[in-house]
Amino acid sequence: MAQIELKHVSKKFKDDVVIEDLNLTIKDGSFTVLVGPSGCGKSTTLRMIAGLEKQSGGEIWIGGRCVNDTAPGQREVAMVFQNYALYPTMTVRGNIEFGLKNKGIGKQERQTLISDISEIVGLTPHLDKKPQNLSGGQRQRVALARAMVKKPKVFILDEPLSNLDAKLRNQMRTELIQLHKRLGTTFVYVTHDQMEAMSMGDEIVVMDKGMIQQADSPLKLYHDPVNLFTAQFIGTPAMNVMNIRDVQGLELEAADRVGFVGFRPEQALIGVNKNTEGYCLEGEIITSESLGAENIYQIKTGSGVFFVKTFLESLVKTSRVSVVIPYEHLYYFQSDGERIREVYIRSQQLVSAGGL
């Protein structure tokens, strides 16, 4: 059990600044997911917590202890690698046992620990096999078992599911969530997949260009993004964004200048509903995908091309449609991407007047 704190952490590779002044608290017992596009510094952050990479500045605290000068093995963290990093010359048992042996744990105790763990992850029949004779999912379990057996304070997982096929990935996702519940240990998880992040994490840290964009619960991130990056990064399809120049019939009053207006595809309504007050766009459906429960339309309007998602409705067949976004579902951003929350709409266009 341990809380992780990163204080003013920075990382430079030669002259490249990868991470600058990063401050983050990962709560004890949380399932925290670091997510962001590739090269955003999430893996580097993770590796610095594990001690595989030394930060160029700042401090890292794990469980109330500054680990700046602590070797990776002594930080009481365990890691699951993207490519599993299993020891190819050792059996599954050997892989799990290696860390225990190095810790100087007695043979008897090792035996019990290994049989317990392999029971949990379902590896008991494979204990004497070599990793290269295992399937991807089994290797993943060995990597997990190897990490778990050390009873670490912190679990670190670096894109552990990216090498699995889609079906297995979903299964392992659930297993990991259950595992976290059972162990109650702090999990720090890195992924570039926002869906994975949303479905697994109870805390999500969105990163971009070496900076934390937002650290919040999944729902908070979705409903209340603090900036344009998070707004667009979370959700599929991504949030639709219009430059203020393309927005017509909407006079806004705010403390800061509004640069962009956005709305989520699933919050727009297709077909005019006279009772809804909102911003209205008219356009042409260029593509429509039906996934059964939901339909996704691509609509070309005078303000650009947008996605609209509907649930449990029949597919709209007409090509020209009007789309209404209730005012409370509009998001406003400054031109630098910062969210503006206090916006008053001075003149509301009439729905029937149309957006063009």
Place this chain on the structure above:
Amino acid sequence: MKAANETVGIPAKGAVIGGSMTVVRKKQAAWKTAVNVILQAANVICLLALVLIFALPFVWMISTSLKTMPETMIFPPEWIPSNPVWHNYIDAWNTGPFLKYFTNSVIIAVGILILQMATIIPAAYAFARYQFAGSKLLFGVVMVTLMIPAQLIFLPVYLELSALKLLNTHLGLILPFASSAFGIFLLRQAFMQISEELIEAARLDQASEWKIIARVMVPLVKPVLVTFTLFSFIAHWNDYFWPLVMTTNETARTLPLGIAKIREVEGVATWNILMAGNLILVAPILIVFFFSQRQIIRAFVYNGVK
């Protein structure tokens, strides 16, 4: 290195919190950099010593090749001859028909290479891409050949060449190496790595089988061909054993034999002439190595491992 690592763990165990820690840290950091600098310097000195073990003999060779004979008999030795004797090279060259040795070397090494290219490309392609009855057995022949060193079979081959009246001829020195099991092995691997789809695409473009090989496949394995060329040329240019065994007179003898013979012509102690001759043999290879070190190393090392 080790010492520096061990220091890393010390302050963490104390887990001192507060103002005094930064001072300790700074001192430790300064000490750590100092240790690091010393270790790095020691490392560089050891590396230079290592290089000297391999470079000094060559330097010594050059130095000797420019000395007079009495100068070679000074002990402790002098590194820089007071009066460089360039004439040693001419003397070395004149101990035998060196122009002939040189042309023989070129004819044989180039001849072998050309024939090898003509034989190994189709063979490797066939083994990689066609399924035919007996292909396993025939490839077995290649693998067995790969394992048989020339040193093992020189006696029967000598008798064979003598029966074919090929002793003391260029052809006799070229023919046994007109194909290379190693080359077939390497190229076959390369051909196997090319995706089947590419050939199918070419077939759909109505290319003939020969055209597919010549225009599509061979260009794709060019790096392997370059590698093999370097390997084969250097091996046969340097070869001493085979020309020694398969010749009884000067007509087909090569440069390494000529150099080795200087000693018989000039006498045992003429190290200056001998080293001058030696340099004539070594310099071209070393110069080539200097400019294409990476390629040559890959040719010898990485392909040997695969």
Place this chain on the structure above:
Amino acid sequence: MTVWEKLRPYSMVAPSIIIFSMFFIYPIFYMIYLSMFDWNFVSPTKTFVGLQNFKELLLDADFRQVLSNTTIYTLLTVTLTTGLALMLALWLNRKGVFHAFVQGAIFSPHIISLVSISLLWSWLMDPEYGLLNWAIGLLGFGKLEWLSHPSTSLVSLVIVAVWKGVGYNTLVFIAGLQSIPKDIYEAAALDESKPWTTFMKLMLPMLSPTIFFLVIINMIGSFQVFETIAIMTQGGPINSTNTLVYYIYEYGFRFFKIGYASAAGVILLGIVGILTIIYFKLLSKRVHYR
């Protein structure tokens, strides 16, 4: 499928197969055949003597010395070359221009003609004016006779072989080390593995295919040593450096005892064959890492 299409693969492999059969496969059988005859190369008749040549060989004190010389030479060369190369590889396995230069320097003897190396080292090992005696003099040792004394001659040849081969071996080891994924070391660091444990339990086992490869090819190479002996010692002094291939060469080309030399060749064939089989046995057991 036309007839030509069926024949095409055969026509493509034929030239190579003919060459190999003529100059590699057939000579083996010819050599085995010759080993059972008494023949002096010039006389038109070969006399069948059965296994007489082998019997004579094994009774010949010189040949036994040759076998023991070859074995000692091989064992020393292989252990020293492989062992040193492994240590050098661990040391030199770094990126950068300087390390590339050092790697190139230690590799360079590998591409140089053995004639050059033999001549150069004969001079370096000259008992009177050689550089080597000067160098060990600097370290406070007296002059050695190197190649000219039976007690040091074989070891001197081993030194030359190690000097030539260690760079190549080192680079092969470095290639092997670089094929080990970096995250294995990271996992080991998280498992609190000490450097020595990481080396013994992870690196060495993962390098084992490379080690086998090098040990076997070094052994096969050393068993056939010829050039350095022909140029530096001619098997002397007092037979102390006479090895198998040189022995075969002398009996074949100087004494014209073709059958006898062939029998020695068959023994060498047996040794090389056994080594090759061992290698392939190990190779088939070799684990394929991802």
